[in-house]
Amino acid sequence: MSSEPTAGNxxxxxxxxxxxxxxxxxLVRGHVWDVRRERFQFGGTELVRDYLDHPGAVAVLALDAEDRVLLIQQYRHAIGHRDWEIPAGLMDMPGESGLAGAQRELAEEADLRAESWGILLDLFLSPGGTSEAMRIFLARDVHEVTHDFVRSEEEAELVPRWVPLEDAVAAALDGRIQNAVTASAxxxxxxxxxxxxxxxxxxxxxxxxxxAARGERSS
Structure with a gap:
């Protein structure tokens, strides 16, 4: 492959x-996601790669009338931290659209609904090792909502905080919040x-x- 950058518009x-x-x-049927090994043709040879086979996820940056962002603190065992995140969750409901998933997660994790929605970002979170695709929505005109979902396990200890957007940006740039989705959002x-x-x-x-990331893989 040429080391010269591609020119043009x-x-x-x-x-x-x-x-x-x-x-x-x-290779592994996991509790939430699986580990898969694939052999494929690439560049005139065969390669083997193991990766996390992920159903995809959505996240919601909720912004109120004062331009404050809703962040939630949650324990994450893999990193051993209670990090600050925006509401997010797996796309594990059959037939659910990204928007419907985001609306569900905002209600379940934050007791909120929003009148205005837009796509903020689409991400591949770690393309060298997982198929996870993440869609981040911006939710505005937010209101409290009641529902019958009961938060359990780590979600039972969620700590919500409304933070000015400028403060959240500063925390990301200072390295005080390190969650990739939150910082990107x-x-x-x-x-x-x-x-x-x-x-x-x-x-x-x-x-x-x-x-495209999920493909037609089965076992």
Missing amino acids: EQLADEPADVVVLDSEL VLAAAAARASGWTTLRDPELPWTARE
Whole structure:
């Protein structure tokens, strides 16, 4: 591959790759997600890669009338921290759209509903080792809502806090909050607000990146 950068005015965009998967083996059936090994053709040879097979997830940056962001503190065992996050959850409900999943998570984790929705960001969180695709929504015009969902396990100890967007951005840049989704979301929200929210996308847009990441694998 050439070390010279590509010249020209082409619009930057990730591209789906058409590779031939020769074998797909489920190594671990996990409690939440699985570990898979695949053998595939690439560059005239065969490669083998193990990765976390993930159903995808959604997250919600809720912004109130005072431009405050809702953050929740939650214990995460893999990192041994109670980190600050925006409401988020797995896309593990069959047939559920990204927007519906985001609305469900905002209600379940924050007891909120929103009248205004837009897509803030689409992310591949760790493309070298997991198929996880994340869609982050911006939710505005938020109101309290009642529901019958009961938070349990780690979610039973969620600590909510409304934080000015500028403070959340500063915390991310200072390294005081390190959750990748939260940092990405607050920085993107600051940039989107500076543009007059013109960068927001239709919340009903198809989520093709997640569909491509999941593929048709089975075992």
